[in-house]
Amino acid sequence: MVDTAAPRAADSDPAPDSAWRVRSRRVWELTTSLFSNPTTIAGLVIVVLMIAMAVFAPLLTDANMPDPYQMPRDWETPRAPPGTPGHPLGTTNNGGDVLYGIIWGARTSLRLSLIVVSLTVVIGVTVGSIAGYRGGKVDEFLMRIVDVFLSIPELIFALAIAAVLGPSFRNIILSLAVVFWVKYARIMRAQVIHVKQNEYVDAARAIGDSKLRIYFKDVLPNSITPIVVQATLDMGNIVLIGATLAFIGLSEAGIAEWGVLVSEGQAGISSGRWWASTFPGLMVFLWALAFNLLGDGFRDVLDPRTETTR
């Protein structure tokens, strides 16, 4: 972090400062600077709406029992345009309600991105930390593995893995996890190598702390912020790539997933039935955009290297 050396020690705050107050003040400062940027607010609003939609999906629609993630099929009214009673956003060729797909698709997307991001962050941070902190041969070995993963383009690699494993939603999660962890490993390794050269790490050794304790006390907390930024950006990217894989047909057919919906609707586009592809496509776009805006906002606030124009 940048040492601003602000002479704030002199300020006269009569209330006794508890550690909790110090921390909440810091969180407050970060939050206010985060929300001084209108694009970040826009991103956050969309993200909150999307997550609310995902969380309250069973209240917004009648869940399709027994498996609510399967699209309900209304064989009476296939290819209904938007505005049809009972189907405000129309239906697909197979009578799937587009609105239902969008709402439960948000849930699918949230599930996908949360699982993949938490898996990849855990794996990436662990591998990157070991490589960066231990250094030497261990570092060399782990980073060569990372290089192998990085040498193949993300989408192609995920596609290949998902294709080998067979078309299912779980396999999409697996394949994305396999592809995305390397990014975190690289970022974390670079951060750890940078942070461990700080003199406070030497100072911690000079007071007799063990290496593991120094890692958890000094190195990890001071190197995690770029991971937070990357994770936020990836929340969007993963849904984008997940939808792509689903569009190609690597997901189970008929589930409420935006990529699957787009692919279901694409046959009708040439005959003027634009709605079945457009609405879910728009959702993917909004989701990716929102998380990117939010991630950029985080980066401006958390990363001292980017100058904020506040």
Place this chain on the structure above:
Amino acid sequence: MTLTNTGPDTHEVRPPGAIASVVDLKVHFQSKRGVVHAVDGVSFDILDGETLGLVGETGCGKSVTARSFLRLVPMPPGIAVGGAIHFRRRRPCQHCGGDGCELCDGLGRLPEECSQCGGPGCEHCDGSGIDNVDLLSISESLMNEIRGDRIAMIFQDPGKALNPGLTIREQIAEVLYEHRSEEIMERAGFDPEASNVTGTLVRRRATQRDRRPERILMSVPPFRSRRARLTRATDEMVAEALTETQIANPLKVMRRHPHELSGGMKQRVMIAQALACNPDLLIADEPTTALDVTVQARILELVKSLQERHQAAVLYISHDLSVVSQVSDRVAVMYAGRIAEVGTREQIFSEPLHPYTQGLLAAIPSGSHERGRLTAIEGTVPELIDPPPSCRFVGRCPYEAEQCRSADPILASFEPGHQVACFIHSPEPDSSLDQPSFARKTK
């Protein structure tokens, strides 16, 4: 890769009053162009309760010598450490409990008995009966017991030596958790030896060895009050450590993060952290270089007064002769990885023997100088990559002779307590003694 001690001086009898003896210390670094002999055969003693000033210009190996005491030299690119640093551990005097009494000469500490003979004196302890450990060869766990507890270090730039993400309280408490957990428990009214569930929980909390489930357990009612007692005890001890450094408003400073403090305050925090466990030896690596002059004077006074109170020995490293002349009892002058001259402060400053020391003293600007003229030592510091077997000061020395270019002078006694490595003062280098160390080492 560690050098074996081949020099005969490794077993030289060390003065009984020395708390630490550096013997033929060598630290080399691997660089692309060759092996850098950053520290090349340095020997000196730090006596009990004294301040030894280590002076030398940038890059002469002062900081590397200091860091070797705590084994903080990074091991790549550092490739070889040779020699030994003998350290005589102390323990609190059982008679007075650390306050100082006749038994311990007011030091509050007694030397540990030799682990080999238990007192009467043997070869291991040079007949002194006092335990000594070689800081360069002991295990990492024993080293961690000594670090921060028996030997503490103050770093050059306090702004970089404090973790920006932790409050001052947390950083000072860290030393206490590591070395003074029993005192924390006693203060909080717990028995440090208790073996029941509560005792174990409290002990693990006081040493910060507790895991997440234990923390949750400690936050629910029957244990919550115990945790609060521990926290209060720690707070008290941290506040006491800070008060010692005469920092303004210690209770408030405790809750601050480093970026909210000024440089002088941060250095006081570093000093509080270093002295929290009452160490036997304090290593101050240019503690005032990053501070401005007025703050510098206050910090120097503080270090001196605290040293007198705690009776700790101090290794004070600086490139600033005026600072060294203020704080030190004895002075060692380093040049290009070697000790050029060692003596008391009076000896070094009133009758310097080594041409380098003389040049350094002449270079201090004074009022009598003509305006605009500064004296400097001619030439530049030699490269320390695979140095030739000659005196390191060759090329800059006004008294250079043929002998200086072909042989390396060793540190020899000139008068009691005053040693110098120069052929002017000891014309005959004793060839049987440890001669140019690099000839022996370089592979």
